[in-house]
Amino acid sequence: MSFAFRVDLRGVVDLLSHHLYATPRVYVRELTQNAVDAITARRLSEPDAAGDVWFEPAECTGDGTLRVHDTGIGLTESQVHELLATIGRSSKRDDLGFARH
Numbered sequence: 001m002s003f004a005f006r007v008d009l010r011g012v013v014d015l016l017s018h019h020l021y022a023t024p025r026v027y028v029r030e031l032t033q034n035a036v037d038a039i040t041a042r043r044l045s046e047p048d049a050a051g052d053v054w055f056e057p058a059e060c061t062g063d064g065t066l067r068v069h070d071t072g073i074g075l076t077e078s079q080v081h082e083l084l085a086t087i088g089r090s091s092k093r094d095d096l097g098f099a100r101h
Helices: 009-018 025-045 077-084 091-095
Strands: 053-056 067-070
Touching: 025 053, 025 067
Parallel strands: none
Antiparallel strands: 053 067
């Protein structure tokens, strides 16, 4: 099975011009924003849905990774493949009308 690799140039330009930092905090901020976007998307279809984000620190995961969990809308398998293969694209931000300009 093969998947196409695409680049959203608007997103790349935005990443290069505004979001490249010399600290890992930018990744935590992006993961947190992704969780918030997913919760916002879920609340559009389920207004009473809980909106929780929690972090599992590297000391607790057993493999040294930081994990971010949320109660957002989630992604289908095809969305995972599409988003992992497109640099600079945000799923929920684009769908919710919060696309970067």
